[in-house]
Amino acid sequence: MYFPVGWPKQIGIPSQISTLQEYVVANRDRAIFAILTAETVSLWYSRPCLQITCLERSANSVSQFGSNQKAQWKPDSTMLAVVTTKGYIIFFKVEIDANAPNNQCLYAQKEDRRVIREGFNASMDSESVPAVKLSQMSYIQIPSGLSSLVCIRDELMVATISGSLQRIRWDGYVNGDMALSINSIPFSVDLQHTRALQLDVPGIYFTHIEYSPLLGGFAAVLSNGKAAFITSQSVKFEPKHIEGVWAQDLNDAAYVAVNHRYRLMAFGCSSGSAVVYNIDEMTGALQVSHRLAVSSKDYPDASQVTGCITCMRWTPDGCAIAVTWSKGGYSIWSVFGALLVCSLGDPHGSIDHEISAKQKKLLIKSMEWGAEGYHLWLIAEDATNEQSTQPVQHTKLLQIEFVKSALTVNPCMSNHEHLFLQGQDKLYINTGDTIVKSTGDNLAEGVSPTQEEPPSRGDRQSVLIGNKQWQIVPVPLTYLASNWPIRYTAIDRTGQCLAVAGKMGVAHYALFSKKWKLFGNETQERDVVVSGGLTWWRDFLCLACYNLLDQRDEIRFYPRGTKLDNTFSCVTKVPSQVLLLNTFRDMLIILCADCHIMLYSIERKASQPTPTVEMSKIQEVAIGNFIPHPAAVVAITLTSLRTESAPSRHTPETKEAESIILNVAGKLLMFQRDRSGHQILQREGVKHRPLPFCAPVMVASTVENMWSTSRSIANKSHLMEAMWLGCGAQGMKVWLPLFPRTEIKAHGFLSKRIMLPFHVDIYPLAVLFENVVILGAAHDMTLYQKTAARCNQPYLTLERTSHIYLHHVIRQLLRRNLGVHALEIASCCTELPYFPHVLELLLHEVLEEEATSKDPIPDPLLPRVVAFIQEFPEYLQTVVHCARKTEVALWHYLFTYAGSPKDLFEECLTTGQLDTAASYLIILQNLEKPLVSRQHATLLLDSALDSHKWELARDLVRFLKTIDPNEAAESPPLMSPITRAIYSPGGYITPPISPPVDEDMSAFPFASQSRKRAVSVTKNDYMKDKKDKKTSRSDILNIPKRPSSGSKEDTSQNAEEFFIDMILHRHARKQLSSHNLRDLGCFAANLEDYQFVAWLKKEKLRAGKVEDFVDALKSLHRDFNWPFPILSYDIFCQINKTSPVGMKSGPSSNLLDDDISSIMSDLEVVTVATPGRPLTLSTGGFRQRVPSDPNLVNSGEVYLKPQISRDDLSHTSLTEVSEQSSTLGDSDMTPEQGDWLDVISLNELEQRSQQLANKGPQQSEVELRYLLQVMLEAGCLEWSLLISLVLRDAMAVVRTVNTASLTETPLEIIARMREGLSFIELWADTECLGYKPFLQAIKVQSQQLAKLVETNPPSKFNSTKRLSISSQESGSNTDIDASSLRLSDSQSSLTPVKNLTQNEIEDVTLMEEESQCAVS
């Protein structure tokens, strides 16, 4: 439609003559504007906007005839009639000044004696200003004074104040025969009844008349506020044949404007609103079509602010009307009454008050639309000088620029699916939203940028990225220079190719190449005038044009790929002027000015070198009998739609063009193919003969735009085969197909289509069929600081709006008991990202409406809506979200139908929708006793912990802690703080005030906006949604802690906390005893204030004990994605050689093979279980080596040192340890380790790589080390031993063992450690050989453990005590020692005796440091 952009441009000329402009009127083609001041008549050219001439009437003339008041152009623009205040009409002649040089052009620019042939002063194009001469011809006096004048054909019709209508010829003579008095006109309510009455009250006259040749009469406003349509049977409008038809129920009319395209008469009233009438075709009576009244939603008390309507002007294409008010301000309405612009501003305060107050002062004296409606010329009283109390009035000439939808003049089908607007020199395109399917962390970028196998399960969420960005394509100045204004524009289906047609010629643009294509040959451009629209068909530009050279009407196809030149075009002659064209698949439909519709088939021939098009006429349909005038046909389209159920579906897939739909002045006529005849015969016989069309049926009225698509999507046929109608103030309508259900044999009474009306908050411009979204546009205001000084007007921009319509459709269908169809439609939209919101909107709207209704509802819709939503898995979520967005007062109504919140909560729990359950908790908190909500919260906490929803668990703990135990004990269902906040305002219908609820409202764009304006889904909203959800939840649960006052409360609170702690402990115990250490870690980390170490200390003999070391080790590997160690070949051989005797003696090779394969299978299991670890490589590599194993074993490894007898050494070390455990001394690595290192050094390289491959992710390692620390600290030595093993950290093992020996470690733990270690050794022997080397390495420790078990506990305690003391004393020294010792380690000097105690000291100190770190 029409949307203003930018600031109004102020036009003026430095002049000595006062410039108090009075009136502006354009000539017929709107190229020249006449502007009147009191004394002058000036002519302006519209582009470039320059004053051509100005004629000042002499002072004598002004005093004799009065000052200028209004004017009227002669249709051929050769005369101008100016009405003066004293009742004179002065005629001026307007002609091109033949004497003017320079091709009768003005303002030719000369620079350096050379005329610039650029821009607007090129010789003969539209941008050159014609030298027009204005001269006074004659005048005539209307003695009684005149109120209005219109131009009827070659004469002026003048309404005088004495009540007569006079016809005056342009030469200034009165055509006396045709004069008539108002009292002689018979007025009736329609043209059928003969009970016409003449006016018998004297003194009534016509205050304003407007003529429309297409309506065959003129609309008139009478001085008594009544209005009528004056028509005549005769063409000549002879007085005796004239009749009047009253506009009924209208008593305060002040102004009239006639729209001949839509056959409407808009009567402006003194109340500030307007009533629009149409003519009943049958009776000729005037019927109210709609009203133009600013609703209280748009501006409260508009009628107080606006005053009377002073002027109304339809746009040149009749699609919109501009209205001005006597107290200032203007508004623009679409043809059927949708408010597009209202200068009264936003009353809700988004615009500065001062500005809007001034805006209201934009008192408009006169206005006129510019060419194609791109400009609105205004004469406004200057408000800037208002402060100065000068009596002198000032006016200024303003020009507001507009952009309009391409649908207004060129409603071809490809323009339907894109938001496409045209301005005077720019095109605006919005490519629409994109639905992006992404992994969850796409927008919030993930932590680890690793490649991974994406899980094939459906956790990919789709995100709708709203796109409000306009793409602006400027039309090239070279084309505009000679062809302004742009008349038709078209965009192709892909939204990539654009085409424009101005005064002459055509140009097109491709977004992908960013290049315009213009006619290379300018004469070709000048010889073609696009007269009936243009459209894209495949890669061809199709235009309905007039060929000036051959003087004929044509349809032309230009291929997009080639240069724009007539040599590539395919031309088809048509007999008459084309008014409209459209395509449907491979068919072209045109409407000719002779009331014939022609159907052509188009075929693309991929001929070389350029493709061509072959057109053949299929059918011609005469529609003259069905339409009043071809100009009244607004749109024409071919569709596959049918009204009645098809008796047999021959080709259900490829739907043919079944019907023609015409929009005739807002009425939708449908011409269907007549299938009643012998269709089968015809199908078998001559198939080229098309079926004739039936007489039309009227489908709808007050239609501004219609949308249908020729595309089809198999599972969305409901949506794709719907037809959408934009009906102005009535909102939208959808004409939905109802497919007969196959199982239930079609009921005879069920019609095949249903028309559903619904209200939209936006002005629709495009329908995205499969995405169930309507796109529209609206103007938006931006304030610039300077504007206050400039022109009081905000800067206007264009904003894209969108609206989801699915819930409207569903609701309407449910209302009509067509739930089955609603379900069908909804289920094909479930994958849309906003589908849950659709359900929510549906529920919310119905709930609000029915629960707040004052009258009892006989047939409530809510039960049906609830039942409908129950069909979807989003049911629970929808209900709770909806509930939280509505007032508590409405909950009762909601939950009567939706089921008890308790049940719903439990259902959430069983289905694992924990976040939703949390939302229900809020509901329960408000509806139930605190005790109940505490019970439920506890249940939820359990589930949250079980499913690792840490944040939820944390919030729940906080929530539980805030429940006042006293309240919980009280019996009456007291409301918690939140609820009180809601109830505190009192009253039944309270606005939702409670902050959490409110915040939640903002979190969901749909519900919040449904109350205000357009529903739009944008990425921002989405993001905000996500964030707000998070914050709001925690906010709700984060109720400030009560100040603990009394000791009694304290105790109860303690009890409370004890209770919560019990739950937490229970969970932690569960995790620990089932070896889920990672979950335990997360749990402890995420729940605030959880005393992890303290708890572990308590549990070390209970849940902390490890019964099955092997299983625990395996689960550690599994949980932390930690690979089992793999043997390198060399080590494998070593082990093979040094393997226990039993193994050697046995069928070794077989056994080993088995072992290896079992390792392999184990590994494969791991690979499968841990997606994201590309282990396949290593396994594969290993496998290939396996077959060659035996050979290698046989050949032996020559370079290996003869094996030291491990058993012996370990024995010695054991004895050493036992000997020196109680003495202080130097610390060293165990000789075994040194020895081991020595072996490593031999195969260092392989070892290193092996180590790398055997390591888990970095994150896991950090976590494991952290846990190790915690376990050591807490004394859970079994676990710390296990973690050390997994990490293959010998030092950690040493530390663990030392801790065991030095601290007061219960013997049972040590015993279990010893036992467990031996189990692991056994397991490693049989199942995981990879562990063997490491187990060998820590042999000492295992033996030490064994020793510890054997030794007498009391004596051990003594020694440990002493040691720990000493360690504390000599902390720093030992540190240095240790480091120096490490150096010697690395040299792997087998320096003899290891001093374990020193080692221990080092570890202890280290441990202390680390634990300090952890604490801090």
Place this chain on the structure above:
Amino acid sequence: MIEVIAQLQRGSVFLAGEHIECTLTIRNIVGEDNQVNRTETLAWMSAQIHCQCSVSEARVGLAETSLLTTAEVTAATGNDTSFVPSKGERGYPVLSTKPKILFCDLKLQTGESKSYTYKEKIPLDAPPSFRGTAVKYSYKITVGTQRLDSPIKLLRVPFRVLVVCGLNDMSVYNESEEMVGPSNPFLAYRKPENTVLDIALQVLSMLTARKGPNFYNITNTRGKVARFCLFKQAYRIGEDVIGAFDFDQGTIPCVQYSVTLQSEEQISEGCRKKGTQGSTITSYTKQQECCLHTIQTHISVPIPLTASPAFQTDIVSLKWRLHFEFVTSLKPIEGPVMSNEPSEGSTWTGPEHLDVETMVWDLPIKVFATNPLAASSVSLLRTCSSIAL
């Protein structure tokens, strides 16, 4: 036959510093030979990002070390089985990330398909995508894959990179949160609140916010022409440059003005072929208006979303400006004059000729990147490409 489809799910525009995510779907489809039950094996697939810089030899002289022409690339490798991601590309790579192996030894039955996601961070200091006259930077994800016993095949997915300057040290923006680094490693699962995109958008909106209008009095030797007001100096691509003209205070009649949005591509001094080599001007939107009888008007010049924001690399820099042309009259143009005789009116007609001169003025403006999601919507790059093996 195996078909590999690469798709950028989020669109084809990214900010430097963001993670790009490309979904690779490998399908075993029935090929031309119509062999139905055949297991196909892909030996491996790897992906990496690289940015190619191609320069016009006539204008840009680069140090020899960095020059590596296409011919050399192919010659150096020669054989088909080595993985050279930039093979067949123009110019030389200025950036390439480490190749990431997506899988090895993938076996697919007929009709089976598997999807992998390649995710990589675009370095913060990467140059922006740019198509200038002398220098071009273009980005692609190159996916290399090989069937057993076949040459390596490359699949390229072009994308566009926008650079937001001032993001080099992201830590500055994240500091305000309690993100001192979690002491407990188990808390690391919580995602950082501020992503690169969020921060970049914040920075951008800060940079391009309106900070009070700038007024320019446009004068020539004879007097004042107009006053021009620009409401902000810094813009995002896709925005409109809005400015207002006041002609009522002018003493020189201005007949016509035009505003052209221009970018200026300048080769850095060290890389110029000729010392005197100037910069290349590219014009985008032009707005022209006759303003002789206009008191107040405004301009609204859209900055194309497809344009490159201003940037600077070692080789080239891009700046933006508004280029004005004012056509002023040499002589004052008289308006209508009141006649002194009460019995006579007066007629005024516009002058037939105007002796004019043209003045030009360049006003630099800053042009920054925008939300890549908005830029994606109009991007002409395909987000999906595929090859058959």
